[in-house]
Amino acid sequence: MTASSTLRLDAVAIGTLTDVSLAVPPGEIHCLSGPSGSGKSRLLRAVADLEPHVGQVWLGELAQSSLPAHAWRARVMLVPAESQWWADSVGEHLPARPAVEDLAALGFDASVLDWQVSRLSSGEKQRLALLRALGQAPSALLLDEPTANLDDATTRRVEAWLVERIRQRGWPVIWVAHDRGQIARVANRHWRIDGSKLRAEEVAPWR
Numbered sequence: 135m136t137a138s139s140t141l142r143l144d145a146v147a148i149g150t151l152t153d154v155s156l157a158v159p160p161g162e163i164h165c166l167s168g169p170s171g172s173g174k175s176r177l178l179r180a181v182a183d184l185e186p187h188v189g190q191v192w193l194g195e196l197a198q199s200s201l202p203a204h205a206w207r208a209r210v211m212l213v214p215a216e217s218q219w220w221a222d223s224v225g226e227h228l229p230a231r232p233a234v235e236d237l238a239a240l241g242f243d244a245s246v247l248d249w250q251v252s253r254l255s256s257g258e259k260q261r262l263a264l265l266r267a268l269g270q271a272p273s274a275l276l277l278d279e280p281t282a283n284l285d286d287a288t289t290r291r292v293e294a295w296l297v298e299r300i301r302q303r304g305w306p307v308i309w310v311a312h313d314r315g316q317i318a319r320v321a322n323r324h325w326r327i328d329g330s331k332l333r334a335e336e337v338a339p340w341r
């Protein structure tokens with residue numbers, strides 16, 4: 135099954151950001167960068183309908199304002215930098231048993247489902263939060279620094295897994311990233327926050 139809707143921001147304003155308009159076609163990754171505190175996470179929260187904002191967000195023909203917030207968030211799924219865990223074991227948080235190849239790609243085997251959340255490292259939490267989100271059949275993804283807690287080798291592996299799944303499923307994705315190398319590897323487009331505006335940057339000027 136492929137999600138085939140464009141995610142579109144139409145004159146969105148939140149915090150110091152104004153007039154943010156962009157369109158992410160199905161299967162594309164648009165990276166968002168900017169200084170600390172410039173509003174990257176807040177913009178993702180606005181797109182996920184977690185914070186009041188000006189302007190409209192569209193998923194295909196579906197307007198954010200036409201749905202209850204929880205229904206919108208199930209489609210336009212935010213994976214925050216700090217994941218939330220509420221039950222004791224990892225398996226209780228996953229909507230369905232993950233495929234062995236997905237677990238392996240993220241460095242786990244099926245025994246991780248029985249692990250206690252309290253023993254998870256921050257990098258393990260981050261990888262499992264991605265697995266949980268992708269297992270919930272979203273239509274679009276908002277990734278807030280999805281590899282921030284990972285070493286270089288694990289970052290490359292998780293990136294490759296994410297990019298493959300995103301292309302396969304046709305999800306439009308906004309991906310907050312700081313690392314220019316990562317942006318060059320994954321992005322179709324790169325937007326940088328410059329004051330109150332988003333500026334288009336070249337993805338990889340040296341490529």
Ligand SMILES: Nc1ncnc2c1ncn2[C@@H]1O[C@H](COP(=O)(O)OP(=O)(O)OP(=O)(O)O)[C@@H](O)[C@H]1O
Pocket residue numbers: 149168169170171172173174175176177
């Ligand atoms: N609910 C809120 N109300 C008012 N201001 C907020 C709210 N949430 C965050 N802020 C402020 O908005 C600014 C942008 O925060 P945000 O978390 O989006 O930054 P960021 O670009 O993601 O930064 P970082 O790279 O450090 O994670 C910060 O100055 C923050 O203190």
